[in-house]
Amino acid sequence: FFFHADAGIRDAQESRGLGDVYKRQQLKERIMKNLLKRGKPKSKLTYIVKGKSIFMLDPQPFETVELVIDDLKKDAEQRMAKSLDALANAFNKIRTGRAHSSLLNGISIDYYGVDTPLSQAASIVVEDSRTLSVTPWERSLIPEIEKAIMKSNLGLNPTTAGSVIRIPLPALTEETRKSYGKQAKSEAEGSRVSIRNIRRDVLSDVKDLLKEKEISEDEDRKAQEDIQKITDRFIASVDEALSVKEKDLMEI
Numbered sequence: 654f655f656f657h658a659d660a661g662i663r664d665a666q667e668s669r670g671l672g673d674v675y676k677r678q679q680l681k682e683r684i685m686k687n688l689l690k691r692g693k694p695k696s697k698l699t700y701i702v703k704g705k706s707i708f709m710l711d712p713q714p715f716e717t718v719e720l721v722i723d724d725l726k727k728d729a730e731q732r733m734a735k736s737l738d739a740l741a742n743a744f745n746k747i748r749t750g751r752a753h754s755s756l757l758n759g760i761s762i763d764y765y766g767v768d769t770p771l772s773q774a775a776s777i778v779v780e781d782s783r784t785l786s787v788t789p790w791e792r793s794l795i796p797e798i799e800k801a802i803m804k805s806n807l808g809l810n811p812t813t814a815g816s817v818i819r820i821p822l823p824a825l826t827e828e829t830r831k832s833y834g835k836q837a838k839s840e841a842e843g844s845r846v847s848i849r850n851i852r853r854d855v856l857s858d859v860k861d862l863l864k865e866k867e868i869s870e871d872e873d874r875k876a877q878e879d880i881q882k883i884t885d886r887f888i889a890s891v892d893e894a895l896s897v898k899e900k901d902l903m904e905i
Contacts, residue, residue, distance in 0.1 A: 726876075726883065729851055729883055733848050736844050739847075741894065748822070750822065750901075750904055751783075771787070774794055780819070784819060792816050834899055851884075856880060
C-alpha cells in the first residue's frame with residue numbers, strides 16, 4: 654500500500670499516518686543497525702520515495718515485525734554460541750592429566766611468514782593417556798614447533814626423535830588441580846556473563862518495539878520467554894562443559 658502526502662490517502666485498512674510511517678522506519682532502522690553491527694542482514698522492509706508518495710514494499714507489515722523478532726532471537730543464539738565456542742577454546746588451554754589433541758589447539762607457528770595453527774602444519778596424535786606426538790609436514794618446522802609448545806604456558810617439555818616431537822604430560826599435583834579448577838570456574842562465569850549480556854541487548858530491542866507500539870504486551874511477553882529459554886539452554890551448556898572439565902581435572 655502507499656501513503657500520499659497531499660491527500661493523506663490510506664490505502665490499507667490497517668495502515669497508519671505518514672508520521673507513523675517515519676517512526677516505524679526509524680525504529681526498524683535502529684534495530685536493524687544493531688543487527689548489522691552483529692553481522693545480521695538488513696530487513697526486507699523497504700521504503701521508496703517518489704515525488705510526494707511514499708511506497709512501503711511490505712504487503713503484510715505486521716509479519717515483518719515478527720521477522721524482526723525472529724532475527725533478534727537468531728542473533729541471540731548465534732552470539733551465545735560464539736561465547737560457548739570461546740569457552741571451549743579457553744578450556745582447551747587448561748591442561749588436565751589426560752592427553753588429548755585439542756590441548757594444542759591454541760598453539761600457532763610462523764609458517765613461511767604466516768601465523769598458522771599447529772594442527773594445520775603437523776599431525777597431532779594421542780600415543781597414550783599421557784603422551785602426545787606431533788609430526789610436522791616439513792621437518793624444518795621442528796624447532797619452530799618446539800619453541801611454540803614451550804612458550805604456550807601449558808607446562809609442557811617436548812622431546813624430538815627424528816621427525817617426531819613427543820610431548821609427555823606430567824601428572825598434576827593437588828595444588829595445580831585446584832588452581833586449574835579455579836581458572837575453569839572463572840572462564841565459565843565469564844561465559845555466563847557474556848550470555849546474559851547478550852540477552853539484555855536483545856530484550857532492549859524488543860522493548861523498543863513495545864514502546865513504539867509495534868508489538869502488543871502479549872507479544873513482548875512471548876518474546877521475552879523465548880529469549881529466556883534460549884539463554885537458559887546456553888547457560889546449561891556452560892554448566893555441563895564446566896562439569897566435564899572439572900571431572901577431567903580430578904582424573905588421576
